[in-house]
Amino acid sequence: MEERLSAVLSPYEGRKDALIPILQKVQDELGYLPDDAMLEIAKTTGLPESRVYAVASFYAQFRFTPRGKHTIMVCRGTACHVRGAERILEETERSLGIVEGETTEDQKYTLETVACIGCCALAPCVMIDEDVEAKLTPQMVPEILSGRNE
Amino acid sequence: MMNFTEIQEQARQEWDSLQSGSVPVIAVGTATCGRSAGALGVVQAFEEEMSEKGVEAHIVEVGCIGPCYAEPLVNITKPGRATVAYKNVTKKMVTEIVDNYLKGDDPLPHYTLGSFGEGTVENIPRILDTPSFKPQERRVFRNCGVIDPTNINHYIANEGYNGLSKALTMTQSEVVEEMKKSGLRGRGGGGFPAGRKWEAGLNAEGDQKYVVCNADEGDPGAFMDRAVIEGDPHSVLEGMIIAGYAIGADTGYIYVRAEYPLAIRRLERAIEQAHEKGFLGNNILGTDFSFDINIFPGAGAFVCGESTALTLSIEGKRGMPRVAPRPRTTEQGLYDKPTLLNNVKTFSSAPMIITRGAEWFASIGTEKSTGTAIFALTGKVNNCGLIEVPMGITLREIIYDIGGGVADGGRFKAVQTGGPSGGCLPESLLDTPIDYDSLDEAGSIMGSGGMVVMDEKTCMVDVARYFLDFTEIESCGQCVPCRLGTKQLLDILKDICAGKGKKGDIDLLIELSQSVHGGSVCGLGQTAANPVLTTIRYFRDEFEAHINDKCCPAKVCKPLISFRILEDKCAGCTLCAKSCPVNAISGEKKEVHVIDQGLCVQCGVCMEKCPKKFSAVECLSPKLPVAPKETTEVVA
Numbered sequence: 001m002e003e004r005l006s007a008v009l010s011p012y013e014g015r016k017d018a019l020i021p022i023l024q025k026v027q028d029e030l031g032y033l034p035d036d037a038m039l040e041i042a043k044t045t046g047l048p049e050s051r052v053y054a055v056a057s058f059y060a061q062f063r064f065t066p067r068g069k070h071t072i073m074v075c076r077g078t079a080c081h082v083r084g085a086e087r088i089l090e091e092t093e094r095s096l097g098i099v100e101g102e103t104t105e106d107q108k109y110t111l112e113t114v115a116c117i118g119c120c121a122l123a124p125c126v127m128i129d130e131d132v133e134a135k136l137t138p139q140m141v142p143e144i145l146s147g148r149n150e
Numbered sequence: 151m152m153n154f155t156e157i158q159e160q161a162r163q164e165w166d167s168l169q170s171g172s173v174p175v176i177a178v179g180t181a182t183c184g185r186s187a188g189a190l191g192v193v194q195a196f197e198e199e200m201s202e203k204g205v206e207a208h209i210v211e212v213g214c215i216g217p218c219y220a221e222p223l224v225n226i227t228k229p230g231r232a233t234v235a236y237k238n239v240t241k242k243m244v245t246e247i248v249d250n251y252l253k254g255d256d257p258l259p260h261y262t263l264g265s266f267g268e269g270t271v272e273n274i275p276r277i278l279d280t281p282s283f284k285p286q287e288r289r290v291f292r293n294c295g296v297i298d299p300t301n302i303n304h305y306i307a308n309e310g311y312n313g314l315s316k317a318l319t320m321t322q323s324e325v326v327e328e329m330k331k332s333g334l335r336g337r338g339g340g341g342f343p344a345g346r347k348w349e350a351g352l353n354a355e356g357d358q359k360y361v362v363c364n365a366d367e368g369d370p371g372a373f374m375d376r377a378v379i380e381g382d383p384h385s386v387l388e389g390m391i392i393a394g395y396a397i398g399a400d401t402g403y404i405y406v407r408a409e410y411p412l413a414i415r416r417l418e419r420a421i422e423q424a425h426e427k428g429f430l431g432n433n434i435l436g437t438d439f440s441f442d443i444n445i446f447p448g449a450g451a452f453v454c455g456e457s458t459a460l461t462l463s464i465e466g467k468r469g470m471p472r473v474a475p476r477p478r479t480t481e482q483g484l485y486d487k488p489t490l491l492n493n494v495k496t497f498s499s500a501p502m503i504i505t506r507g508a509e510w511f512a513s514i515g516t517e518k519s520t521g522t523a524i525f526a527l528t529g530k531v532n533n534c535g536l537i538e539v540p541m542g543i544t545l546r547e548i549i550y551d552i553g554g555g556v557a558d559g560g561r562f563k564a565v566q567t568g569g570p571s572g573g574c575l576p577e578s579l580l581d582t583p584i585d586y587d588s589l590d591e592a593g594s595i596m597g598s599g600g601m602v603v604m605d606e607k608t609c610m611v612d613v614a615r616y617f618l619d620f621t622e623i624e625s626c627g628q629c630v631p632c633r634l635g636t637k638q639l640l641d642i643l644k645d646i647c648a649g650k651g652k653k654g655d656i657d658l659l660i661e662l663s664q665s666v667h668g669g670s671v672c673g674l675g676q677t678a679a680n681p682v683l684t685t686i687r688y689f690r691d692e693f694e695a696h697i698n699d700k701c702c703p704a705k706v707c708k709p710l711i712s713f714r715i716l717e718d719k720c721a722g723c724t725l726c727a728k729s730c731p732v733n734a735i736s737g738e739k740k741e742v743h744v745i746d747q748g749l750c751v752q753c754g755v756c757m758e759k760c761p762k763k764f765s766a767v768e769c770l771s772p773k774l775p776v777a778p779k780e781t782t783e784v785v786a
Contacts, residue, residue: 019466020449024408058468058626059449061408078371078566078602079528081616090753094731115452115620117409118373119186120526120602121218121534132186138755139729 004029005037009044016045023056032066060115068103068110070148072096073127077116080124084137088124089113091138095145109145151428154315154435158306165307170229174207174252177225177233179295181214181380182412183373187221188240195244196224205252213381215295217282218535220263225295226251232269235277236261281551282533287514289522290337290498291538294381299416302423305384311429313501317392318437320504325396326352329500331508333520338364338455338493339568339597340673341519341586344500347490350480351397354488359399361390362484362491364460365406365413368452369569370620372600374524375494377536379406379413382498383420387443389497391429392504394441397490401442405460408447417445452570452624456672457483457491459626470626471672493598495524515541519585529566529602530557539584546580549603560605563704564689568597570617570624571677573684574610593684595677609706610689611696615643617681621674632675635666639682647707649773651697656686701772708752712774715756717742719766726756726767747776 008025012018022045026037033056042049056062074089093099096109103110119125122134126144133144152160168175176196180189196209207226215223220237226247227233234257236247243261250256257271264277277283288294297304305311317325330345351359363386367375379386390402406414421443424430432440451469454460458476459469461484483489499521503511512520519541525548528534532554539548545565549555556562564574573594575582582588586596604613622636639662642655663679670676686693695701702710715726715735722740727733734750737743745756757767 017466020463021447024447024449055466055468059451061449076370078569078600078616079534081370082529082602082604082608082613087753091731114409115368116370116372118367118376119183120371120373120528121183121221122186123528123534125186134186137758138753139758 001030001034001036005040009040012044014044014046016047019045019047019052019055020059023052023062027062032063034064065103066107068107070108070129071110071112072145073112073114073117074100075117075119075123075125075127076113077118077120077123079120080116083123085124087138088126088136088141091141092126092145095142109148151436154311157311157427161303161306161310164303168208168210169227171208172229174226174228175210176207177210177212177227177295179213179215179221179223180211181377182410183214183218183377184221184223185412187218187238189222191241192222192224192239192244195241196248199244199248200252203248203253205248207252210298211300212296213294213299214377214536216288216291216536216538217263217533219533220535223263223295227267230269232265232271232276233267234265234271234274235263237263282554283552285540285543285547285551286538287522287540288538289502290378290385290495290524291381291536292502293385294377297382299381299383300419302384302420302427305382306427309505310384310501311388311427313504314388314391314395314429315435317395317504318435318439322352322396322398325392325504328504328508329396332503332511333508333515333518334496334499334503334511335519335586336493337495337499337524337598339571339595339599341596344492344496347480347492348393348396350478351393351399351488351490354397354481356488358401358485358487359397360484360487360489361393361397361399361402362461362464362489363390363402363404363494363497364455364457364491365404365410365494366448366454366460367407367410367494367598368455368624369571369598369600371528371566371602372526372569372598374526374536374599376407376410376413378494378498379410380416383413383416384424385498385501386417386494387420387424387430389492389500390443391424391434391441392500393490393492393497395439397488399488399490400440401444403444403446403464403484405446405448405454405464408449414445414447421445451626452620453626453672453674456674459672460491461485461489468626470628471674473628473671495599516583516585518587523584523596523599525567525599525601527553527601527603530560530605530608531555531603532557541585542583544581544583545575548584548601549580553603556603556605558605560607562603563606563608564604564610564613566594566602566604566613566681567600568595568677568680569600570620571595571673571680572597572600573680574604574613574688575684576688579688593680593687595680607704607706609647609702609704610685610692611643611646611702612704612706614682614685615640615647618643618678621678625674625678629669629671629675631666631669632671632678635662635669635675636678638662639666639679643682646693646696647702648709649696649700649707651693653697655697656690656693660686699772703771705769705771707771710773711752711769711771712747713745713750713752713754713756714768714770714774715743715745716766716768719764721764721766723761723764725759725761729755729759731755747774
């Protein structure tokens with residue numbers, strides 16, 4: 001991890017203003033923001049660790065725990081909400097045996113919700129990794145999950 | 151380097167040879183929404199079919215065409231013919247279209263949405279004559295779905311960078327004056343006159359100034375800005391460059407949601423191309439003016455839509471709005487320097503205003519709200535999609551003509567505009583004209599462009615709870631009225647939805663809402679209670695039903711509903727029992743089934759599974775009493 005981290009951080013020595021892009025790049029590389037990485041970011045930028053944490057914890061994009069192999073994001077946009085997103089979320093939680101924000105024990109799935117993925121015309125929808133599953137009903141949930149069950 | 155006339159000439163040649171060439175042009179909408187519906191598979195299918203069958207045609211990937219309900223959309227133009235728009239195209243249809251219309255001459259009318267452009271195609275109606283398109287006026291969307299957004303020459307050939315070229319021959323004040331005359335109001339939702347903001351930017355003292363584009367589209371239910379960036383990124387860049395010239399800035403930032411990866415890629419590509427042509431960089435088009443644009447992917451915080459929070463976020467800080475008394479961003483913004491901050495659509499409008507003039511821009515719309523409004527029309531409406539309409543059109547025209555009415559034969563209940571800062575308007579206000587002031591008066595706001603239609607199956611108390619859930623999470627937490635006020639509002643709404651509402655809750659909600667509105671530092675807090683206030687104002691009876699009768703009239707709030715199987719209708723097909731996730735349904739085959747109300751979690755799967763011909767499951771509110779267990783019966 002150290003090598004990957006220093007490769008990402010090397011162009012940012014002393015760049016306090018670039019904290020958010022740095023956090024994004026580190027998370028892209030490592031999948032999340034482990035404690036060690038937060039320390040390294042603080043050292044590289046010259047910012048106090050508390051400030052790095054304060055910024056990282058403010059924004060929804062950043063996470064401090066590793067994700068499962070697949071990330072399932074249930075959209076809770078207004079259009080999805082009025083078309084039954086709540087029930088899609090419940091069915092997904094039941095199917096996976098975890099609740100929003102958790103990762104399955106086998107590290108296969110992480111379940112999250114997202115404010116809106118902007119596919120409102122296809123509501124309700126769920127994003128699995130990069131793919132959007134559109135116009136869902138609760139019954140379709142096990143099917144779209146099993147598609148990834150390799 | 152070529153001068154602008156030469157650049158235009160070259161671009162036009164490329165565009166004309168595509169448009170009036172000897173082979174058909176196949177334009178596929180491959181913006182994010184098109185992709186979600188399978189547009190990339192359609193592109194691939196066309197490529198394969200054509201190479202297999204030896205058919206020649208140009209495939210162009212374009213941005214969002216607008217009618218999302220018809221995605222994937224494919225527009226085919228045969229030489230000398232009108233363009234035929236195909237809707238909901240599948241791979242199987244691609245084979246048929248290639249065989250029948252590209253090889254043969256049958257356009258397969260049943261697959262089409264209509265035709266447009268010069269000429270006609272037999273048996274296919276002209277799209278612009280249909281009720282759904284007739285009221286629309288594509289100005290900000292002028293190029294979306296028409297040009298290849300990754301090809302700068304397509305943009306240039308369609309009046310692109312004309313505004314910049316013209317602006318550079320004007321003085322800074324003349325550019326500002328033109329913007330003022332146009333009457334353009336900030337398209338981010340607030341509606342502050344853009345020209346006055348530009349003027350403040352020009353007049354602000356400082357050797358370093360910035361232009362910032364707010365593309366942090368955070369309203370749930372809105373995706374207009376993404377569509378503009380994905381479909382016509384150069385229009386945003388051009389608007390920003392003109393703004394930079396007008397106020398005397400040399401650096402621009404685009405603050406764009408990190409969740410919009412395709413939009414970011416399109417912007418990166420566009421910035422690169424603009425540099426190559428000399429529209430960005432040093433000495434733009436041979437003048438003394440230099441300008442550059444950086445992309446800043448926002449990390450996901452709704453409050454960063456607020457200008458002071460947004461600029462702090464670019465500086466690498468927590469996006470917490472500055473506390474009053476705060477200077478205007480135009481005086482002291484990014485890095486404390488004068489900063490002009492506008493929304494994507496505001497910048498995208500600027501090139502048109504400079505090219506065609508303020509009078510042309512103001513020729514449609516209303517006196518105080520000129521030009522067009524863009525909405526992401528979604529929810530329970532037949533024709534979901536992005537629409538652009540002249541200001542002043544009524545909500546009714548949008549929902550019933552353009553939107554094709556309420557989906558699934560439902561009954562209209564409310565329309566929500568302005569996202570979490572806006573409100574829900576009832577049927578009695580459907581004739582409200584769309585403009586900043588009328589919507590404000592009705593208790594909602596224009597907002598950035600989300601418009602969600604709700605029917606009788608939408609619970610308005612639940613909708614208020616939904617929005618407060620959002621603002622409570624997104625509140626940055628620095629000021630008490632917003633941090634605690636939204637929490638209290640949410641708790642009361644949750645109680646009402648759970649059947650624990652108390653007498654006096656409605657008055658308490660109103661009083662709290664007023665405190666949150668009056669005491670919060672920024673726009674997020676000041677408008678957070680709008681969804682609560684408008685739902686109470688127009689749908690008070692639903693709140694009362696929840697509180698007094700423990701009844702959810704829309705049958706949405708689970709603690710207030712029950713499902714029951716109707717004895718006279720149940721055929722004992724066992725489908726419901728098999729699909730019940732909590733095994734709450736019992737009954738032998740061919741015998742009436744029964745739901746154990748104590749076990750039921752109100753998921754509604756049984757109702758969906760029950761075949762239409764039986765329709766044996768009904769939903770009730772208030773809740774059925776839970777049958778007492780047998781043991782208690784004995785005791786009784």
